[in-house]
Amino acid sequence: MTEQFDYTTTEHVLTPGGQSPTESEERAAAGEAVFGERVRAEARSIIERYPEARSALLPMLHLVQSVQGHVTAEGMSFCAEQLALSTAEVNAVATFYTMYKRQPCGRFLVSVCTNTLCAAMGGDGIYRALSEELGVGHEETAGTPGEEGSVTLEHAECLAACDFAPVLQVNYEYFDNQTTESALETVRALRRGERPLPTRGAPLTDFRDTERQLAGFFDGPGSEEAAEASAAAPETVRGAELARERGWNAPPVPDEVEFPPIPEKK
């Protein structure tokens, strides 16, 4: 979260070097064109989910990424306008969170866990191999962002899948129990425009669609199937399975449960 120190409250930092009023008007006009009526309606529906409008900001930034593939200056102005915030306030939030990308992102975002446990199990090696294969470093993209086969690489912190170490994610779907070879294979397939199946989770679409889902819209083609996609994995059910094999159970639930009385008012 080192980016946060880039943040100041003066608006001109959004486009370094300052900007004339005409430029910012142009930007607003561009924003108009990029964020059409449909996106505006979606932004409003996000706001409606919450008791207070500002809570919509995080999902709305995901929505912006679903349109443009990263958080742009227009995107921040758009959020600011929808929520009656200053662009500086939006900028301060956008720069705080790692999932908001400041550079155009590829069709596929490959996040390799390099936290200690995964790293010790081979994650550091996987990251190095992918970096070499793609010829890019952290948060850099091989290919032209947005085009088929473009891949952005990043190293990630613990992805809450340590029992599957080492892991990586493509567009936030899990690829578990990786080896350098399997990770390389996956990334080569992505570069060819193929969509290898994740170990757990839904089939891959692309980064922008992923961001639309994070904004809370699960209405794209295949979304019903996606919600029902299997996440079954031996590691997840290991304890439960072993208990079943051995006939181990929690104590039986009593037929009749006694509840405490209503406490007296003090």
Add this chain to the structure above:
Amino acid sequence: MTEANAPDGTAREAAGSPLTPVLTRRWLSPESWSLRTYEQLEGYTALRTALSLHPDQLTELVKAAGLRGRGGAGFPSGVKWGFMPKDRSRPHYLVINADEGEPGTCKDVPLMMADPHSLLEGCVIAAYAMRANNCMIYVRGEALHCIRRLHHAVREAYEAGYLGENILDSGFDLDVVVHAGAGAYICGEETALLDSLEGKRGQPRLKPPFPAQAGLYSSPTTVNNVETIASVPHIVNGGSDWFRGMGREKSPGPKIFSLSGHVERPGQYEAPLGTTLRELLELAGGMKDGIPLKFWTPGGSSTPLFTADHLDVPLDFEGAAEAGSMLGTTALMIFNETVSVPWAVMKWTQFYEHESCGKCTPCREGCFWLAQVLERMVQGRGTEQDIDTLLDVCDNVLGRSFCALGDGAVSPITSGIKYFREEFLALCESNRGQDTTEEPALAGVAR
């Protein structure tokens, strides 16, 4: 593997099954995540019972059961619920902490994937007890499939009348919003989470006021972990004595232990609180390839390291604390002899440096300098003095930081040096005079 096969030195208090699948039991069923399966397996029966009781009876029940927070701190849940005001002059909120980011922790994600309705049923019961008509589930953004699953489950629950207005004709209303985070470990800290949920940078708030007085939108709020809330329907169905039939006096109940790393069969093992690593390792097939255990965490990277000497420590809140660590999230990261302690400590410190929110100086500056010193040591340019410097900086971070992230950040360092000082020293010795190595002198060894 020697450790795993060694004779069991400790007797657990409550005899019974080594594993007690309660939360994880349904995970074995086909399409366990669907409402249909959930209803076939007693799903939403606890809700019917709960709605027939007085809200305060539920709080008392959870108190009597002795349920303690599963998010890391172990605060008694019923007591926490009891802090919520009884009047409804302002809206009350229940917020579910599904940010699961503590390194090593990997229990809430599988729970939400496999059994999202158990969380939702718990939400309705807890919200009813706390007189909340709004519930927000804050899920870390990277857990996309969980978010998808929860959305789906919420829709199913609304359609079946378990959510929305007048739930099961009780007159109780509850709306649930599934909210995606955006990648920041600190948002797991409950007050930072609330700021994030309000659309701000996720930075911790000063306490008091506590969330029960002024939480989300300055209204009374309770933040609970996923596993905590998913336990609630079981307590309603089984009662407090049943729950107390597992685990220990002060740490009752079953708990999902997550085993990862150098172990033959890593995964989720639900056992009574108070189970030891020796017992769990045995269930998980022992150490991977028989290479002996070197160090492990009882509850994530923020809990001080344990060694092979701690195999018989009862893993409950008291047991872990008495042995000098904390139970945390029962994330058992297990490392064998091939892994360098200074290297592991450096990696974790880099994590805290990256995730420090920057609000307070001891943590922001401390993590930065700790990482610098550790990187230098691991690269082979360290001196004995660096060890003292590290401990000195840790001393200035611990207890002086604004939130518990700072305290957590120094845990691996101080415990690493406490148990493996020679390894830090050896790093200085062996590299004396040859200080240009590019690769870490002792890297974590890949398999």
